[in-house]
Amino acid sequence: MAQFTRVSRSVGLITLQNPPVNALSAVTRQGIVDAVKSALGDPKVKSVVICGQNGIFCGGADIKEFGTNITGPPLVPMIHAIEASNKPVVAAIEGSAFGGGLELALGCHYRVAHSKAKLGLTEVTLGLLPAAGGTQRLPRLIGVPAALNLITTGRHVTAAEALQLGIVDQVTDHNTVDEAVKFALSVAGKSLDARRISTYPCPRPSDVDALFEEVMQKVRQSARGAIAPIACVQAVRAAATLPYSQGMEREQELMATLFTSGQARALQYCFFAQRAVGRWSMPSGARWDTSKPRSIRKAAVIGLGTMGRGIAVALAQAGLSVVAVETQEKQFTEAKKMVSGMMERGAKRRGTAPPLDKITYSQNIQAVADVDLVIEAVFEDMALKEKVFQQLSTICKQGTFLCTNTSALDVDHLASQTRNPELVVGMHFFAPAHVMKLLEVVYGPRSSPQAVATAMQLGKKMGKVSVAVGNCRGFVGNRMLKPYLEQALFLLEEGATPELVDGALEEFGFALGVFKMSDLSGLDVGWKIRKGDGLVEPGLASGPSARIRQGRRYSPLGDLLCEQGRFGQKTGQGWYRYDKPGSRVARYDPWLHSFLEEYRTQHGIVARRMDQQEVLERCLYALINEGFRILEDGIAAGPEDIDIIYVFGYSWPRHRGGPMFYASMVGLAKVLKRLEHYHQAHPDIPYMQPCNLLRRLVASGSPPVHKWKEAIKKLRSQL
Ligand SMILES: C/C=C(\C)C(=O)SCCNC(=O)CCNC(=O)[C@H](O)C(C)(C)COP(=O)(O)OP(=O)(O)OC[C@H]1O[C@@H](n2cnc3c(N)ncnc32)[C@H](O)[C@@H]1OP(=O)(O)O
Numbered sequence: 001m002a003q004f005t006r007v008s009r010s011v012g013l014i015t016l017q018n019p020p021v022n023a024l025s026a027v028t029r030q031g032i033v034d035a036v037k038s039a040l041g042d043p044k045v046k047s048v049v050i051c052g053q054n055g056i057f058c059g060g061a062d063i064k065e066f067g068t069n070i071t072g073p074p075l076v077p078m079i080h081a082i083e084a085s086n087k088p089v090v091a092a093i094e095g096s097a098f099g100g101g102l103e104l105a106l107g108c109h110y111r112v113a114h115s116k117a118k119l120g121l122t123e124v125t126l127g128l129l130p131a132a133g134g135t136q137r138l139p140r141l142i143g144v145p146a147a148l149n150l151i152t153t154g155r156h157v158t159a160a161e162a163l164q165l166g167i168v169d170q171v172t173d174h175n176t177v178d179e180a181v182k183f184a185l186s187v188a189g190k191s192l193d194a195r196r197i198s199t200y201p202c203p204r205p206s207d208v209d210a211l212f213e214e215v216m217q218k219v220r221q222s223a224r225g226a227i228a229p230i231a232c233v234q235a236v237r238a239a240a241t242l243p244y245s246q247g248m249e250r251e252q253e254l255m256a257t258l259f260t261s262g263q264a265r266a267l268q269y270c271f272f273a274q275r276a277v278g279r280w281s282m283p284s285g286a287r288w289d290t291s292k293p294r295s296i297r298k299a300a301v302i303g304l305g306t307m308g309r310g311i312a313v314a315l316a317q318a319g320l321s322v323v324a325v326e327t328q329e330k331q332f333t334e335a336k337k338m339v340s341g342m343m344e345r346g347a348k349r350r351g352t353a354p355p356l357d358k359i360t361y362s363q364n365i366q367a368v369a370d371v372d373l374v375i376e377a378v379f380e381d382m383a384l385k386e387k388v389f390q391q392l393s394t395i396c397k398q399g400t401f402l403c404t405n406t407s408a409l410d411v412d413h414l415a416s417q418t419r420n421p422e423l424v425v426g427m428h429f430f431a432p433a434h435v436m437k438l439l440e441v442v443y444g445p446r447s448s449p450q451a452v453a454t455a456m457q458l459g460k461k462m463g464k465v466s467v468a469v470g471n472c473r474g475f476v477g478n479r480m481l482k483p484y485l486e487q488a489l490f491l492l493e494e495g496a497t498p499e500l501v502d503g504a505l506e507e508f509g510f511a512l513g514v515f516k517m518s519d520l521s522g523l524d525v526g527w528k529i530r531k532g533d534g535l536v537e538p539g540l541a542s543g544p545s546a547r548i549r550q551g552r553r554y555s556p557l558g559d560l561l562c563e564q565g566r567f568g569q570k571t572g573q574g575w576y577r578y579d580k581p582g583s584r585v586a587r588y589d590p591w592l593h594s595f596l597e598e599y600r601t602q603h604g605i606v607a608r609r610m611d612q613q614e615v616l617e618r619c620l621y622a623l624i625n626e627g628f629r630i631l632e633d634g635i636a637a638g639p640e641d642i643d644i645i646y647v648f649g650y651s652w653p654r655h656r657g658g659p660m661f662y663a664s665m666v667g668l669a670k671v672l673k674r675l676e677h678y679h680q681a682h683p684d685i686p687y688m689q690p691c692n693l694l695r696r697l698v699a700s701g702s703p704p705v706h707k708w709k710e711a712i713k714k715l716r717s718q719l
Pocket residue numbers: 020021023058059060061062063064096098099100101122123126128129130131132272275276
């Protein structure tokens with residue numbers, strides 16, 4: 001709702017009251033319409049201020065209403081009535097003014113913002129466009145290039161930048177509402193002719209066609225198949241080329257196509273899923289709201305390889321004191337230099353001072369004796385990690401949380417090396433750890449709720465999206481990646497090329513296809529793991545049995561490349577060829593293609609043609625099937641956890657909502673049918689055998705993704 005009061009005798013104050021973010025729900029819109037009517041009808045009111053309660057102006061349209069039959073007064077005429085008012089209306093912006101919130105402010109005649117406020121037309125991040133006049137007013141106010149930048153990215157601007165761009169008229173460090181009231185008193189009775197943005201001519205760039213063509217090309221490239229940014233460009237083009245009323249019609253038309261699109265549903269699902277993962281629970285019944293985290297002031301990182309360095313930087317940037325330990329001399333010297341460089345570059349980007357003094361370095365593990373939490377990031381070797389955990393358990397003060405950054409190893413086994421296994425959890429960061437947003441917090445059967453709560457809170461402090469998951473080989477992300485990578489190799493054996501597979505996945509929306517990604521990460525990483533698992537058999541025996549290992553189909557292609565020293569980008573050769581070691585542009589490699597042909601001949605495989613559809617189905621459905629197994633095993637609490645891991649850690653295209661959401665959009669029955677088909681065709685690939693949970697969900701009528709958690713609980717209780 002919205003409340004109308006009169007302050008300073010002649011200022012009508014309209015306060016949006018819809019906690020927590022004053023979203024523009026039907027009731028709130030009705031409240032605003034009524035309050036504006038009261039203010040304009042009150043002869044004592046000479047000017048009006050619109051603000052939001054609890055320090056936040058407005059979080060925009062109520063996203064929860066989008067999937068429903070929307071009632072109440074629409075935003076466009078409501079904002080238009082405010083702009084058309086003959087009494088000056090001032091927006092008092094505290095906290096956030098996002099989406100429809102900023103559009104409401106743009107309908108006001110003046111805007112006063114607190115210095116800490118953030119503003120943005122964020123609709124594009126939800127698969128929409130600013131359809132309450134935002135695409136038509138903003139370019140008229142700040143010009144086409146700046147408006148295009150804000151509208152197509154949805155980025156948040158600070159009050160200072162908003163002032164510089166001309167979005168706000170005044171920035172204050174004081175009480176924003178008081179300042180806005182003063183402002184409103186000062187403009188009462190003044191002409192509003194020059195204050196209604198919709199009446200401004202849109203500044204027309206000299207060569208509109210060339211500008212929009214260039215922007216469209218850039219946006220298409222970065223959108224990776226998302227349609228909303230493209231519609232945003234089209235809407236702004238309408239502002240630059242059409243009168244306001246026709247521009248508004250175009251805005252509405254474009255919005256109508258987006259509103260019901262699967263992409264908007266996917267992006268809105270991601271918005272809520274990202275928040276839902278913070279409300280974690282464990283099979284023991286422990287939960288986010290009943291488990292109290294401990295405050296961590298001083299932390300240690302053991303091992304300053306690539307991951308350890310990134311983790312140390314992330315901790316220091318979050319304001320913690322960090323003890324960084326590396327026992328190897330060469331790595332120690334190199335790491336100190338690298339870490340300082342990373343912090344300096346980060347600080348330069350943010351315009352702050354680098355927190356260099358937050359980190360102390362040591363070559364002696366004893367230096368961690370007084371820290372509150374340790375993150376072990378040594379080489380991925382169980383024997384080495386066991387030793388580190390045994391040492392930590394004796395060195396650290398009572399109650400220190402011991403965390404491992406392992407990406408796949410058994411967290412419970414590491415816990416068993418310590419005196420207090422309840423203090424042990426996994427904190428699985430993604431490279432580069434100071435940049436990537438995802439953190440998997442892995443609990444073992446003995447991890448205490450407090451240890452999980454503490455790791456989750458620490459992740460939040462570091463600006464991460466933290467997801468609590470159970471302990472199994474590869475946890476959620478890497479466990480699901482295995483069948484995906486495996487399928488890609490099998491496709492190559494059967495006749496595909498890295499270009500075909502990567503092309504299909506990149507068209508689907510991944511930033512990099514599976515082979516380019518492997519070249520980037522380094523092929524030797526997986527090779528070492530496979531060697532450890534006893535899967536690698538050097539030499540190339542022929543015949544089908546050479547491709548069966550441990551009773552299931554196996555492709556040695558990756559091993560054969562590694563045997564040739566082809567480790568990917570770092571060696572200049574992998575699945576592609578690079579101009580020199582370390583180069584990033586993947587080029588077609590004739591050697592690889594002859595190698596694949598030779599391999600097929602040697603193994604009696606007749607290459608067949610395959611299309612992008614098969615590539616997508618085999619790679620993605622194998623991954624999704626494993627996702628269902630993870631849900632069945634209770635390793636992830638719900639589909640949202642899996643989806644957020646994939647969107648934030650594995651570049652799954654956000655506009656497709658994550659693998660489990662994608663499966664629900666494709667239709668569970670179809671996913672099941674295709675898995676059955678591929679399993680029949682390839683009975684030696686166990687990953688293709690449809691998971692029981694998937695079968696049971698289909699049998700129970702394929703409930704929508706937001707009902708899976710409940711359905712799984714019910715299915716479990718029937719067992
Ligand atoms: C056409 C379309 C138009 C006109 C639109 O306006 S589309 C909506 C555009 N608005 C946004 O994109 C803003 C979305 N919200 C945020 O970015 C943030 O919530 C915030 C910056 C406003 C506040 O952040 P924070 O303080 O961290 O709080 P949370 O993000 O955790 O949010 C708190 C709860 O509020 C729910 N919420 C937030 N925004 C909306 C909204 N616009 N509609 C409905 N609900 C909203 C959010 O989901 C949290 O609730 P729970 O999920 O935890 O129950």
